[in-house]
Amino acid sequence: MSESNIYQLLVNSHEKDDESLFKSIYLEYYPRLIVFSKGYIKQREICEDIVEDILMKLWDNRGSLTHIKNLKFYLYVSAKNACLNYLASKNRILSQSIECSFDFDLGPITVSPEDTLISEERIELIQTAIQSLPPKCKAIFILIKEDELKYAEVAELLNISIKTIEAQMTIALKKLSLAFEFEFPELVSRTYKKKSI
CATH class of the missing domain: 1.10.10.10 (Winged helix-like DNA-binding domain superfamily/Winged helix DNA-binding domain)
Structure with a gap:
């Protein structure tokens, strides 16, 4: 399912509790958001909590998402902000440059042999x-x-x-x-x- 399809279904589903749609969103974005979050917070368990919270908030507020132009970008920014908020709450000042965040690996580019x-x-x-x-x-x-x-x-x-x-x-x-x-x-x-x- 393409991102634009997911976004349209998400916005239009605010009155329904569509478990299969939430599962599609989860499977599509969860892995990448975890890997991205690990660029800021090295503990996977904390990243998992942060990403699950982001996806639940997205689902709970799906009726008011019409202002979002790029869902993937919105989720990455949400993950970044949540990670920085977590670090600030733990009094961990980011003393290193943002360059330290480039240690993460966003995973391989997906290439379909058929395509x-x-x-x-x-x-x-x-x-x-x-x-x-x-x-x-x-x-x-x-x-x-x-x-x-x-x-x-x-x-x-x-x-x-x-x-x-x-x-x-x-x-x-x-x-x-x-x-x-x-x-x-x-x-x-x-x-x-x-x-x-």
């Missing part, structure tokens, strides 16, 4: 190339390419400038194109030929 007509082996090589990116670069790349957040949204979420986002995406794309050139020379040469025509 892309490439082999499992090649998907694994792509995953390896993505996982080898520096943490900050990888987090930004996945938030933009996998979660389809806009540059401005990622900049706000991670508290960095759009220029930094652009620079990190340039680094990611260069590193990945080098990896792909080595692994898939025929694909890269076809791409360059198309651009030059």
Whole structure:
């Protein structure tokens, strides 16, 4: 189910208690929000409590969500704020730069062999190339390419400038194109030929 479908069903279900819809929302967002939250709070149990609370609040307030333009971004911001509130409540001052949050791994980019007509082996090589990116670069790349957040949204979420986002995406794309050139020379040469025509 696409995010826009989930959002529409969520907003329209405020008078119903649709267990299957809540389950879909939970399965879609819970894993990523846990991993993202662990960038701020290292204890998984605390992250689980925070994310469950966010999803329950989302469900309880689903009738008043019409102002949300991007549900995924809204949930990431909610997770970030909840984590920072938790740290503040425990008198843990974030003495380190926000850079420390880039230790988290947002998980692999999902690639469907049926959709892309490439082999499992090649998907694994792509995953390896993505996982080898520096943490900050990888987090930004996945938030933009996998979660389809806009540059401005990622900049706000991670508290960095759009220029930094652009620079990190340039680094990611260069590193990945080098990896792909080595692994898939025929694909890269076809791409360059198309651009030059």
